[in-house]
Amino acid sequence: MKRPPALVITGPGTNRDPDVAFALETAGADPTIRLASELAADPSPLHHAALVVVAGGFSYGDALGAGRLLALDLSVALGDPLRSAVDRGAPMIGICNGFQVLTRAGLLPGSLGHNAGGGFVCDWVRLDPVSGSRSVWTSGLDAEIHCPIAHGEGRFVHPDPDGLVANGQVALRYASRNPNGSVDDIAGVCDEGGLVLGLMPHPENHVLTRQHPVLDSEAARPHLGLAIFEAGVKHVVAA
Amino acid sequence: MPPSLRLTITAVARDPRTEALQAAGEQLGIVVPDGLGVADVIYLRAALDEVSQTRLTDLLVDPLLQNGTWDAPGDHGIEVTPLPGVTDAEAAAVLVAARTLGIEVEAAVTGRRITFAAATSDEVARRFVERVVANPVVETWTFGPADPPLSPPDDLRHPAERIAVTSLSDDDLAALSVERGLALDPEELAVIRAHFTAEGREPTDVELETLAQTWSEHCAHKTFRAVIDTENGERAPLLRQLRECTEEIDAPFVRSAFVGNAGVVEYVAGTTIALKAETHNHPSAIEPFGGANTGVGGVIRDVLGIAHRPIAVTDILCFGPRDLDLEAIPQGALHPLRISEGVVDGVADYGNKIGLPTVAGAVLYDPAYTTNPLVFAGCIGTAEGWTSHDGPHPGDRVIVLGGRTGRDGIRGATFSSATMDATTGEVAGASVQIGDPITEKLLIDALVGAEDLFTAITDCGAGGLSSAVGEMAEGVGADVDLDWVPIKYAGLEPWEIWLSEAQERMVIAVAPAQIASMRERCDRFGVEFSDIGEFTGTGRLVVRCAGETVVDLDTRFLHDGRPQRRLPADLPRPVRTEVARHVDDPGAALLELLAHPNLRSRADIIHRYDHEIRGTTLVRPITGVERDAPADGVVLAEPRDGHGIAIGIGVNPWHGLADPERMGWGVVDEAIRNVVAVGADPDRISLLDNFSFGDPRRRSTMGDLVASVDGCVSASRAFAAPFVSGKDSLNNEYTASDGSRHAVPPTLVITAVAHVPDVERTITPRLRTSGNALVLLGTTRAEFAGSHLDMIRPHRGDIGCTPAPDTRAPQRYRALHAAILAGEVAACHDLSEGGLALAAAEMCIAGRLGARLDTLGHEDVTVGLFSESMGRLLVEVAPEHVDSFLDRFGSDASMIGAVTNDGHLSLVGDSIPVDALVAAHTGGAR
Structure with missing residues (x-):
């Protein structure tokens, strides 16, 4: 079976692009990493992508607020091709900084503020896939996802979290202690169509069972972050 | 000129920064009434129409999180802005964003606005800002709205100055050295005078x-x-002793030792590992965040400077006590709390943003580090198919990549070579740099994979272009023009451009045929590329500026002209007899040790570092089911590899105070023990040395240094683990206003970087299964000098000795490694500070299981529990493996107890709930 092409979009300071490329490859996709500035000059990889990822990191060093400057680049230069990718049904995921970018770019609801604890936190969390979510990236998932977080601006805020829940847009909740003060323990949200997912944690860093800090191989397997990428790939392969 | 404007941005909900500031103030005894506020301010010079103003507001203010106003505030509050010339990445981002939006902004500065509750007196507000918020080395602050300069300084290009030295007396030369901060000694000044007398001219500045x-x-x-x-x-120079030791060991995996920016080893054919650790002590003392930040940035460039891709960062930090009375801090020094918070933030900021896991490390507290904090930053990198670059060749171009040059970091090398006093912060302000990790990230992106496009590479660190170009030009010669060096702002003098230690710059040599490809690659990643001249083949270093020749030096004189220094040393005569201790309440002593600032859980610091990025960290710096227990070493492995790299640290300045030679051995043993404990091969270990000592012109300090080198060299030989690189930082002393001198204790940090043959066989201290046996490896003696037991229960009279070298340790570690590969080891922990009691407690904490110690490896309970004898480990072994495990060690191993599920650590008669161990280890003051 042909591997669906996945485009990983980066900006200056994006740093988890190799990690997510490895996750996509393991999940059965064929990833390509491209800078937003390169795509502005030649958007064809975006036209051909079956899956689109905005990777994590510190684009522009979080200057002026995490994700804002890369979101500006995307909106100014790539706003139309990004929307048309979603319109033709390509699942899109923004992880950590990518989540921040997609909220600022208006592709996802809500916003991400400084952690309630005041600083950057790196730790492992357990994520509960929310049943009834319309996200294609968590479709079919029921076991908890275990993976690390690493962010300073991950407090999800939204004026109407109940509305998001009712609309099936809350895809993931923190099952372990809420690490950043996000409203309603929300770790990941999707757009109204369910194709675009944003989440603060890093499922791309739990692709192999040996990456789990506590559980042995057999026990870790059901909780791999890989499952999210596999769900994305499955969606496009089935379509 | 367009008008100056300001946008003030406040959080809609409470801003978490206010609580952090308030708490920091309280810890220093500066209590401000509730109602503290923090806002961000962007100062602009721009003519904005209404539409532009709205678009900028939409970009800069997130309505779900923030409020923004273009109105000027009232006179209350204090505004903190960076001093001119200090890196202001946010302001640079404003300009980038404005350009993207098509809005013309001439200049931008960003700052913070602190507002206080009405009840706060100006005096308290001032003190709070001065002590908690701002750092006068890089920032200025004002009551009421600030008005930072928003126009570039005039271009006042000064010509180079001729300095008359040929006619100066020795005394006048010495005065010149002091006046210009040259830090040269009389013999060196005399050689310089003779050189220019022979050339028949005066040197330029x-x-x-x-x-x-x-x-x-x-x-x-x-x-x-x-x-x-x-x-x-007479004794051979210390560096020669270290090098000769490495040559004698002649390990097959060493590819490059003691040359270039970092050591290079090859454990797996085709894959090389570059390793380096640096110190950034003086800068961290006066500007903790920037000092530590650029320390990390600098050591990453060292690895990049030997054409390896950086993969991980390490940090070892030494601070004064965090609870020190504010009044006890000498004039001109920062409080340890401020230093430690700033340093940790600085390390975290750089490592997190550049995208490297910050892994192995240590944090030590001692009053002697109050005015001389130590910051050791390390980096390791890997490469496939590495060969060392053979350039530069005559005709190659001199290319500067990365950040622009400013007045930052002027004279850093000479600054860090001097001792400090109360005025250091003022006079050395320009020596401090603020890092920009994103610029360095882009340098990595551009350089890794482009190795065929250049013929030589080095980083721009201490001494700036003068060191980087000067070192590359050794023997070849170079001719460069400072007019082509991109600068941050006008008005720099030639020597300032040449010496600036502005961060995030690399120098490469590129053959003319490759210039276009290299430039294109840099453009793609947004890295500034500047061709500043040529490597000539004349052997002379020529520097021009504004049409004038400002340097014309023979590179042989520059690099080999320095007179050989001779230093007298008084060798220490340490006590070497064993003296026991006695405590009546070992359980209580253990809880005190677990809570000791040096031994308590580091989870709170490590959670501030991204140690998960790259998905390669398999054994983390914190371990256990609740991730709050220490690891011995860390293990990294690329996702597709079945083998990995272990990193371990050894450091113990308290042993160094009592016996520098034994300390030298001990810290090598500790670093090696740490990597073997997690699964590394004891026959494939390389070492880095980092010495931070006081003023070596004091004979006793020099003697301590000589003794510690003796110790670590003999350990290196005994373990056949070669040193491949190192760095010394001397003159870690502070002269108080009363003339008293405060030096750091002899601090030698050893970093071991080792091969892990099988990542499925890595081990942590986490206890696994009730009923498993606990086996103690090694020999326990009454060795308490410099011990942590002595810190909590001071000992009167003869302190006895520090731990002696254990010559059976190499053999023991090989046997342990074989047992690990055979799958016989369930858990393992090294015994170091706090001895067996602490190790057992940490294993219980990691596994949240109990343990029972029936015997202690020594007939005396206090010795058995708390001595810090070298070469020992505590190992958990399943019953079915006990016989074969014990067979490997003979008399070197003893069964001392078992893992239990009763939730208690039982120490021959004393029983402590594991919950109490956890509480002591993780609670209370750090």
């Missing part, structure tokens, strides 16, 4: 500064290259 940087302790390692005079006769 640029030449003099170039010589001072190149010959500084920081760059030339004069102490480590000095011949040593002792009462027992």
Whole structure:
């Protein structure tokens, strides 16, 4: 079976692009990493992508607020091709900084503020896939996802979290202690169509069972972050 | 000129920064009433119409999180802004964003606005800002709205100055050295005078500064290259001793040792590992965040400077006590709390943003570090198919990549080669740099994979271009023009451009045929590329500026002209007899040790570092089911590899105070023990040395240094683990206003980087299964000098000795490794500070299981529990493996107890709930 092409979009300071490329490859996709500035000059990889990822990191060093400057680049230069990718049904995921970018770019609801604890936190969390979510990236998932977080601006805020829940847009909740003060323990949200997912944690860093800090191989397997990428790939392969 | 404007941005909900500031103030005893506020301010010079103003507001203010106003505030509040010339990445981002939006902004500065509750007196507000918020080394602050300069300074290009030295007396030369901060000694000044007398001319200020940087302790390692005079006769230079030891060991995996920016080893054919650790002590003392931040940035560039991709960062930090009375801090020094918070933030900021896991490390507290904090930053990198670059060749271009040059970090090499006093912060302000990790990230992106496009590479660190170009030009010669160096702002003098230590710059040599490809690659990643001249083949270093020749030096004189230094040393005569201790309440003592600032859980610091990025960290710096227990070493492995790399640290300045030679052995043993404990191969270990000592011109300090080198060299030989790189930082002393001198204790940090043959066989201290046996490896003796038991229960009278070298340790570690590969080891922990009691407690904490110790490896309970004898480990072994495990060690192993599920650690008669161990280890003051 042909591997669906996945485009990983980066900006200056994006740093988890190799990690997510490895996750996509393991999940059965064929990833390509491209800078937003390169795509502005030649958007064809975006036209051909079956899956689109905005990777994590510190684009522009979080200057002026995490994700804002890369979101500006995307909106100014790539706003139309990004929307048309979603319109033709390509699942899109923004992880950590990518989540921040997609909220600022208006592709996802809500916003991400400084952690309630005041600083950057790196730790492992357990994520509960929310049943009834319309996200294609968590479709079919029921076991908890275990993976690390690493962010300073991950407090999800939204004026109407109940509305998001009712609309099936809350895809993931923190099952372990809420690490950043996000409203309603929300770790990941999707757009109204369910194709675009944003989440603060890093499922791309739990692709192999040996990456789990506590559980042995057999026990870790059901909780791999890989499952999210596999769900994305499955969606496009089935379509 | 367009008008100046300001946008003030406040959080809609409470801003978490206010609580952090308030708490920091309270810890220093500066209590401000509730109602503290923090806002961000962006100062602009721009003519904005209404539409532009709205678009900028939409970008800069997130309505779900923030409020923004273009109105000027009232006179209350204090505004903190960066001093002119200090890196202001946010302001640079404003300009980038404005350009993207098509809005013309001429200049931008960003700052913070602190507002206080009405009840706060100006005096308290001032003190709070001065002590908690702002740092006068890089920032200025004002009551009421600030008005930072928003126009570039005039271009006042000063010509180079000629400095008359040929006619000066020795005294006048010495005065010149002090006046210009050259930090050269009388013999060196005399050689310089003779050189220019022979050339029949006077040096320019640029030449003099170039010589001072190149010959500084920081760059030339004069102490480590000095011949040593002792009462027992002459000793070879310390650096030579370290090198000869490595040559003698002749390990097959060493590819490059003690040359270039970092050591290079090859454990798996085709894959090389570059390793380096640096110190950034003086800068961290006066500007903790920037000092630590650029320390990390600098050591990453060292690895990049030997054409390896950086993969991980390490940090070892030494601070004064965090609870020190504010009044006890000497004039001009920062409080340890401020230093430690700033340093940790600085390390985290750089590592997190550049995208490297910050892994192995240590944090030590001692009053002696109050005015001399130590910051050791390390980096390791990997490459496939690495060969060392053979350039530069005559005709190659001199290319500067990365950040622009400003007045930041002027004379850093000479600054760090001097001792500090109360005025250091003021006079050395320009020596401090603020890092920009994103610019360095882009450098990595551009350089890794482009190795075929250049013929030589080095980083721009201490001494700036003068060191980088000067070192590359050694023997070849170069001709460069400072007019082509991109600068941050006008008004720099030639010597300032040449010496600036502005961060995030690399210098490469590129053959003319590759220039276009290299430039294209840099453009793609947004890295500034500047061709500033040529490597010539003349052997002379020529520097031009504005049509004038400002340097014309023979590179042989620059690099080899320095006179050989001789240093006298008084060797220490430590006590070497064993003296026991006695505590009546070992359980209580253990809980005190677990809570001791040096031994308590580091989880709170480690959670501030991204140690998960790259998905390669398999054994983390914190371990256990609740991730709050220490690891011995860390293990990294690329996702597709079945093998990995272990990193371990050894450091113990308290042993160094009592017996520097034994300390030297002990810290090598500790670093090696740490990597073997997690699964590394004891026959494939490489070492880095980092010495931070006081002023080596004091004979006793020099003697301590000589003894510690003796110790670590003999350990290196015994373990057949070669040193491949190192760095010394001397003169870690502070002269108080009363003239008293405060030096750091002898601090030698050893970093071990080792091969892990099988990542499925890595081990942590986490206890696994009730009923498993606990086996103690090694021999316990009454060795308590410099022990942590002595810190909590001071000992009167004869302190006895520090732990002696254990010559059976190499054999023991090989046997342990074989047992690990055979799958016989369930958990393992090294015994170091706090001895067996602490190790057992940490294993219980990691596994949240109990343990029972029936015997202690020594007939005396206090010795058995708390002695810090070398070479020991505590191992958990399943019953079915006990016999074969014990067989490997003979008399070197003893079964001392078992893992239990009763939730208690039982120590021959004393029983402590594991919950109490956890509470002591993780609660309370850090």
